[in-house]
Amino acid sequence: MEEKVPLMGDQCQVDIEFTQKYRSQLPGVIDEIVESCTKERAIAHYDTIMIPSKESVIEILEELKDILFPGYFRQQEIHAFSLSYHIGNVVNRLFEKLAAQIARSIRHECRRLHNPCTHCLDRGQKEALDFLKKIPALRETLAGDVQAAYDGDPAAKSLDEIIFSYPCMLAIMVYRMAHEIHIQEVPLLPRIMTEYAHGAAGIDIHPGAKIGKYFFIDHGTGVVIGETAEIGDRVKIYQGVTLGALSFPTDFQGNLIRGVKRHPTIEDDVTIYSNATILGPTVIGARSVIGGNVWITQNVPPDTVVTIEQPHLHYKGCKNLLASLGPDLETKKNPA
Amino acid sequence: MEEKVPLMGDQCQVDIEFTQKYRSQLPGVIDEIVESCTKERAIAHYDTIMIPSKESVIEILEELKDILFPGYFRQQEIHAFSLSYHIGNVVNRLFEKLAAQIARSIRHECRRLHNPCTHCLDRGQKEALDFLKKIPALRETLAGDVQAAYDGDPAAKSLDEIIFSYPCMLAIMVYRMAHEIHIQEVPLLPRIMTEYAHGAAGIDIHPGAKIGKYFFIDHGTGVVIGETAEIGDRVKIYQGVTLGALSFPTDFQGNLIRGVKRHPTIEDDVTIYSNATILGPTVIGARSVIGGNVWITQNVPPDTVVTIEQPHLHYKGCKNLLASLGPDLETKKNPA
C-alpha cells in the first residue's frame, strides 16, 4: 500500500489560480515591510552610497581563479598563442570590477566612521592595480601550496587533481587574495571573500591571519583560523582544527577591544591533527606535532610531540546494553 | 622532465567524434532506466501531483534575503524614492512563488497520508500571505541577531560585514523563516529550506527547534540543533556544537516514534563552546557556560560553569617518536 499512488480529485490537477481575496491584502503587507525598512534601518541599505555587492565579489573570485590557475575552471580551451589574449581579457575585466568594489568598500567605511570621503574613486583604481601586480608572486605561493598538498596526501594522484577538486585549495587561494587586499587596508571586501570560501569549503580563515608557504589543510571541514593567528612555513593542518581566541579583552566600559593579538602562533614545520583546539596567543614551537583532539592553551617548545592520554575505553557485549545505550540499537533489525 | 609536456599524436588533437558503435546501444539503456523508474517508484516522482521544486525554494530564499536585508545582496542600488517599488515588486513575486510551493507541499502531504486533498490552492495563498505579514517582526528579530554577532565577535568590524558575509546569518535567517512556516503547519517546505542552509553554511538547524532572540553562532561549521531543541534569549554557540538526541523511543512494533521531545533545552544567556555535545531532553540552566569538548546528558543548574578535566598531555621530543607516531613525520623534510 505504501507504494500505491492514490488518484487525485480534479481540484488537485489544475495549477494554482490566484484569487483576489488574498491578493488584495498585499499592498497593506508591502506598506508594513517598507515601514519596517525605515525602522530597522541598521539592516536595510538604501539611499546612501554604493556598497559592495556580494554577487560582484563572487564574480571577481571566479575571474581570479581563472588567471591564477588558467585552463582549469572554465570550459574554454587555452593555447599558447591565445594565452596572452585570454589573460589580458580577464585582467581588464578584473581591474574594473575590483576597482569598483574596492571604492565601494572604502566609502562604506568612511560613512561608518563619519569621515569625509575624498579619494575613494582614485583609491579604488590604485588598490586594484597594486593588487593585480602581486598576482605573479601569489601564483608562485599557490604553486607551493599545491605541491604541499601533493606531498602530504597519499590519496592525491596528481597536482591537477588537487587544483581541480580540493576544497582546501579554494579556501587557501581565497585567503591569500583576501589577505593581500587586507594588507592594503581595504575594509569589508576581504572578509566577504573569505566568508564566501568558508561557506563553500567549510574552512574559516580570517583575512587578517598570516600564513607562510607550503600550507596544506587536509579534508578541512570545520577548520577555524582566527584574525591574529600566525602560521609559519610547511605547516599542515587536518579537519576540525581550531586556532581560536581564549578570552576577549574589554575596555573600561566593557566593550570588546578589537584588533589585539588573541590567536596562536604556529612556527615552521608543525603538523596539527584532526579536531585539535589551540586557543589564545599561544606559541607552538617549530617542528612540533599536535595530536588529534588535543586542547592546548599553553606554549609548546620546538620539536615536541603533544598527545592526549587516551581516555579509558569501555568494551562490552551489545546484548546487555540495549536499554542503557539508546539510539536506535533497539530499532535496527540485526541479522544476528 | 616532470614539467615537460609531451607532444600528442594526431588522435589526441581532434575533438571527440561519436561513433554508432556505442550510440546505437543508448535506446536499450534508456528503456532499462525508464523501467527502473516504474520499479523503484519510491524515488521517482512523476504522474502524480505537483510537488515542491528545490530550484523554486532556493529562488524564494533569494527573494526573501532581498526584503529582509534590502540593498545587501543584489547588484542593484536602492534609493528612498524607489524603496517601496522595489519591496512591492519582490513581495508580489514572493507571494506567487510561495503560494505555489506551499500548495504543492500540502498536496504532497495529503497524498502521502492518503487524505483527500481539498483546499490546497486556497491554503497555499492563505499561508503565504500569513507568512508575509510576519516579515516586519522577523526583520526586528534578525536585527537583534546581527547585533548579537557584533557584540560577540571581536573580529567583526561593522554590522554590514556580518550581514554581508557571516554564514551563520544565512543559517539563522533561513531557520527563522522556515520555523514560521513550520508553525503554520506547512509540511516539507521548511525542511527543504533549512537543509539548503545546512549545505551552504555547514549549520544544521531543524525548523522545529525554538530559538529566542539575540542568537549568535560563531564560525558555526558542524553545528547541529535538533527538531525539539529549545533555546532561550542571548544564547551563543560555537562551531561543532551538537544539541542532539540521546535515544529514539520506539512503539510496540519497534518503529520510531516521531515528534516527542528528544533534544536539550538551553535557557537564557547560556554560552556553549566549540565541539560541546549536549544530548537528550536535558536542561542547561540560565547563564551557565558549557566548556569546549564537554559531553553532557544530565541537567545543569543555572549559573554553572561546566568544564572537562583536561586529559593529561604527553610532551615528548620528536626524534624518539618517529616510528610510533606515524603520519608523515617521516616524509617531511625537516630543516633541523
Added chain:
Amino acid sequence: MEEKVPLMGDQCQVDIEFTQKYRSQLPGVIDEIVESCTKERAIAHYDTIMIPSKESVIEILEELKDILFPGYFRQQEIHAFSLSYHIGNVVNRLFEKLAAQIARSIRHECRRLHNPCTHCLDRGQKEALDFLKKIPALRETLAGDVQAAYDGDPAAKSLDEIIFSYPCMLAIMVYRMAHEIHIQEVPLLPRIMTEYAHGAAGIDIHPGAKIGKYFFIDHGTGVVIGETAEIGDRVKIYQGVTLGALSFPTDFQGNLIRGVKRHPTIEDDVTIYSNATILGPTVIGARSVIGGNVWITQNVPPDTVVTIEQPHLHYKGCKNLLASLGPDLETKKNPA
C-alpha cells in the same frame, strides 16, 4: 548617532570613472602574469590537450540527479506518457557530456605518465555507456539508502523529504556514481565529483572507498571517509566521524607510497556516533557500536559497545570564575 546616515559630498555620488593613470599600467601587469604562467607551469593548463572542466562535471551531476530521482530537482513536471522522452533526452545529453569528460580525464592521465595516448576517444564513449548501463542498479541501491535514512532519523517525515533536502543524500549519491567510474579505472573525474559533494555537503568520501547497502550519514558535516575504507551493509554514521589513516608508508626514498590499505574496515550493522575517530587499517566487528568522541586505532570484535570513560566534569558557580574562564563572560550583560 550610530543610526544616522551622514550626507555625502558630491565626489561620492558619481559612479567610478576610470582614469588613464592606472589603466595605462595594465599591459605591463598582464605581461607579467602571462610570463608567470609560463614559469609556474605546473598550475597553468594550456596548449596541451583537453582536460576535464569542473563546470562540465557539475552539469553532469545535475543531469544524473535528474535520472536517478526523476521529478525531484527540476521545476518541470513529469508524467507517465512523457517519462521516457524525459529520460531519453537526459541520457542522450549525459552520454555526450560524460564521454567527453572521460576522454579528457584519460588523456590527462596519459600525458602525466608520458604514455602514448591511443584509444581515449573510443574509451570515453565505451566507459560512458558502461556507466549508464549501471544506472538501474544504482537506483536500487540509492532507494535503499533513502529508506535507511528514513528508518534511522525520527525527524524524517517522508522519503521525499529525504530526497529533497538531506545533504547526506547528495554526498552518498555522488560517491556511488564516482565509485563506479573509479572502478572503471577512469582517472581524475571521480575525485572531481566527490570533492564537489564535499564542498556542497561538508561530507568527504573518497571515490575509492567501498560502501555497502543501506548506508546513512546523519547530519554529516565533517565526516571523512578515506580512500581505502571498507564499509558493510546497514552502517550508520553521525556528523564529524573520521575513518582516516594512521600513518603513511614511504618508500626507500622517503616518498609516499600511494594505494595501500590505510583506512578502517567497518563490518555490517555498525553504528558510529558523532565525532568518533577511527584510524588505520582497523577492523570494527559486525553489529558493534562506537560511542561519540571515541578515538580508536585497534580492532574491535563483533557485538561490542565501545564508549569512552567520561572525563570528569567540573561544575562551579559562574561568579568566581570570571577571570580564569575568559571568553566574553565579562562582556555579556548578564541579567543576574
